[in-house]
Amino acid sequence: MLPPVVTTIAEVRAAVGAARAARQPISFVPTMGALHEGHAALVRAAKARTAVVVVSVFVNPTQFGPKEDFAKYPRTLDADRALCGDAGASLIFAPSVAEMYPENSFTSVEVGTLGDHLCGAARPGHFRGVCTVVLKLFNIVGPAVAHFGAKDFQQARIIGQMVRDLNVPVDVRVEPTVREPDGLALSSRNRSLSSTERAAAPAIYRALRAVRARALAGEVDAARLEGALHAELSAIPGARIDYARVVDAETLQPRARLDRPAVVAVAVFVGTTRLIDNIRLAD
Numbered sequence: 567m568l569p570p571v572v573t574t575i576a577e578v579r580a581a582v583g584a585a586r587a588a589r590q591p592i593s594f595v596p597t598m599g600a601l602h603e604g605h606a607a608l609v610r611a612a613k614a615r616t617a618v619v620v621v622s623v624f625v626n627p628t629q630f631g632p633k634e635d636f637a638k639y640p641r642t643l644d645a646d647r648a649l650c651g652d653a654g655a656s657l658i659f660a661p662s663v664a665e666m667y668p669e670n671s672f673t674s675v676e677v678g679t680l681g682d683h684l685c686g687a688a689r690p691g692h693f694r695g696v697c698t699v700v701l702k703l704f705n706i707v708g709p710a711v712a713h714f715g716a717k718d719f720q721q722a723r724i725i726g727q728m729v730r731d732l733n734v735p736v737d738v739r740v741e742p743t744v745r746e747p748d749g750l751a752l753s754s755r756n757r758s759l760s761s762t763e764r765a766a767a768p769a770i771y772r773a774l775r776a777v778r779a780r781a782l783a784g785e786v787d788a789a790r791l792e793g794a795l796h797a798e799l800s801a802i803p804g805a806r807i808d809y810a811r812v813v814d815a816e817t818l819q820p821r822a823r824l825d826r827p828a829v830v831a832v833a834v835f836v837g838t839t840r841l842i843d844n845i846r847l848a849d
């Protein structure tokens with residue numbers, strides 16, 4: 567069934583108010599639209615927890631840098647609605663930029679050191695934008711549970727920290743990355759890849775798996791693992807590494823040795839498309 571699409575905060579509040587009055591907890595899946603199976607998996611995970619599932623579709627301008635692809639980001643609301651309906655969503659909130667950021671909006675969420683690394687270093691202000699919009703959406707929707715994807719590992723970690731630090735009463739769940747059969751992580755940005763770039767892109771995940779295999783075989787020196795990773799990623803035709811790091815899974819800080827749970831996180835431009843992916847090393 568096609569879920570209704572509402573565009574104003576007042577409409578969402580009315581809909582979720584009715585659910586809450588009926589003592590029905592709400593699950594929430596925030597997205598920027600251009601939805602794919604990775605998002606569908608989040609909606610299905612949400613539906614497995616609560617009967618009422620709200621999906622937001624909002625391309626958030628405050629998380630894009632001045633030279634990034636905000637204007638070009640794909641907008642496919644009709645297809646998004648069909649996908650959400652198939653996955654069991656109850657309601658879609660698709661606000662305008664003016665609805666979310668009326669004139670004279672000043673306040674934002676300061677992320678702290680977790681936002682200094684990886685994508686945060688490459689995209690200054692990105693996580694401030696992400697956390698601010700997610701907190702606003704939490705306050706609008708009032709969910710008990712919110713679902714995020716492991717593909718955006720740093721984002722999930724930062725939002726988990728935000729709800730803890732700011733006592734936001736939302737249970738943040740992180741769902742596994744959904745991949746194409748050849749290993750490429752599903753992403754709304756994959757549709758920007760040319761056929762040659764698309765053919766090259768699965769090598770990113772192969773490189774991550776190769777690093778994990780080295781770590782499982784006993785390599786604990788992060789610099790050597792990163793060296794091998796850089797070599798593999800540099801060999802991908804048309805690819806340019808933005809970052810490729812072995813970091814502490816909790817603090818996101820670089821580590822010299824793998825003596826705590828670690829994550830290998832990469833951002834790679836394939837042509838002009840920036841793809842991110844990550845793999846957790848054995849705990």
Ligand code: AMP
Nearest residue numbers: 597598599604714715717718743744752
């Ligand atoms: P997006 O709209 O793509 O920025 O992301 C919305 C949510 O979907 C975020 O929590 C992402 O981590 C999640 N997501 C995006 N791609 C995937 C994927 N391939 N597998 C699982 N979750 C994903």
